[in-house]
Amino acid sequence: MKLKAVSFRPDNVMYDCLAVAAQKSSAVRSVVKRHWAQAKNQSLIDRTFEPMDPAEFALPSGNLATQPQQVRKLLKEYGICILTDFVDHQVALAAGSEVTGFLTNQGFLKEGKVPLGKESDRLEKPDSGDEDGYGWQYDYARYDNTGYREVQAMDKPFINIRSQKVGIEDAGKIDIFRGQKIATDFGLDNLSTCYEAVRQKSVVTFIEKLSGYREVQANLYYDGGVTTPRGPHIDNNLEQYKIFLYLTDVLDVENGPYCYVPGSHKRRDWMSKERLLNSTSDDYVLPTEVSSFPFDRYTKMFAPAGTAIISQQSGIHGAWPQAENGRRVLILGNYN
Numbered sequence: 371m372k373l374k375a376v377s378f379r380p381d382n383v384m385y386d387c388l389a390v391a392a393q394k395s396s397a398v399r400s401v402v403k404r405h406w407a408q409a410k411n412q413s414l415i416d417r418t419f420e421p422m423d424p425a426e427f428a429l430p431s432g433n434l435a436t437q438p439q440q441v442r443k444l445l446k447e448y449g450i451c452i453l454t455d456f457v458d459h460q461v462a463l464a465a466g467s468e469v470t471g472f473l474t475n476q477g478f479l480k481e482g483k484v485p486l487g488k489e490s491d492r493l494e495k496p497d498s499g500d501e502d503g504y505g506w507q508y509d510y511a512r513y514d515n516t517g518y519r520e521v522q523a524m525d526k527p528f529i530n531i532r533s534q535k536v537g538i539e540d541a542g543k544i545d546i547f548r549g550q551k552i553a554t555d556f557g558l559d560n561l562s563t564c565y566e567a568v569r570q571k572s573v574v575t576f577i578e579k580l581s582g583y584r585e586v587q588a589n590l591y592y593d594g595g596v597t598t599p600r601g602p603h604i605d606n607n608l609e610q611y612k613i614f615l616y617l618t619d620v621l622d623v624e625n626g627p628y629c630y631v632p633g634s635h636k637r638r639d640w641m642s643k644e645r646l647l648n649s650t651s652d653d654y655v656l657p658t659e660v661s662s663f664p665f666d667r668y669t670k671m672f673a674p675a676g677t678a679i680i681s682q683q684s685g686i687h688g689a690w691p692q693a694e695n696g697r698r699v700l701i702l703g704n705y706n
């Protein structure tokens with residue numbers, strides 16, 4: 371029999387067969403890996419992480435100055451510490467109202483939330499702008515607009531309105547960079563007082579010594595009806611801390627408490643399995659997401675306005691989904 375001279379190339383056929391086999395086996399391998407990682411993580415979660423009573427890692431704020439070793443001990447053990455009465459309740463509430471008033475007056479809020487939905491429901495505003503005293507953008511594409519680092523490097527306050535579309539991650543959240551300058555420039559005196567508390571030398575020095583990272587800036591979060599927050603995640607593996615100061619009462623699930631998994635900062639084994647799940651997922655998933663972590667294992671940080679929370683961001687955390695009418699305002703101190 372005569373071989374077809376041109377189209378038949380035994381080496382090509384061989385290659386194609388091998389390629390199919392290789393592809394198959396890598397698909398099989400990835401399914402097997404996923405199952406293995408899922409099973410491992412589930413048993414780890416079952417054995418390791420139970421929701422706690424936050425009272426177990428709460429202390430009066432004064433202890434930060436008088437008994438810093440107690441605060442350090444809690445942070446080492448649980449990755450989180452609640453400081454009660456960090457700022458007077460009424461002052462914190464007034465600061466929260468100032469933030470809501472400012473965002474309403476500047477035309478970012480309607481009835482306390484960013485209008486979500488169709489393009490036609492949007493406020494009469496272009497996608498971004500530069501005002502006297504601050505810049506802003508509707509960041510509904512989140513990663514397509516002015517990038518996080520660029521925004522972080524600006525001098526001006528900057529208002530980043532997270533996605534306006536229903537169902538998109540963090541839709542309804544407003545992230546304000548350099549809110550302290552807004553407080554000064556727009557005469558929001560209670561907000562200034564709260565910023566001074568978060569950025570006072572003793573607090574900054576305490577956290578800097580703990581982590582070795584420098585205080586960079588403090589943002590403001592305004593959450594109005596964030597029903598689809600980002601899920602459980604870690605910020606990174608760097609043992610960095612953040613400090614959160616509530617400016618509204620967060621006493622029920624409707625208002626979307628900050629959530630944490632105490633002790634998860636010490637357990638790196640679950641994260642390697644989770645990274646495997648993320649990297650073999652069909653859609654792109656950030657390597658820092660902990661999507662397989664069940665919500666019901668979160669410990670919810672219910673606390674009145676004026677409470678501060680210090681947490682290590684390599685532990686599993688996230689926000690609880692708010693109700694449509696849920697509200698939460700907080701100051702967020704960053705160290706990196």
Ligand SMILES: O=C(O)CCC(=O)C(=O)O
Pocket residue numbers: 591605612627628629683687688689690702
């Ligand atoms: O909004 C929240 O409660 C979570 C915030 C968060 O994940 C963070 O600031 O790293």
Ligand SMILES: [Fe+2]
Pocket residue numbers: 603604605683687688
């Ligand atoms: Fe985070």
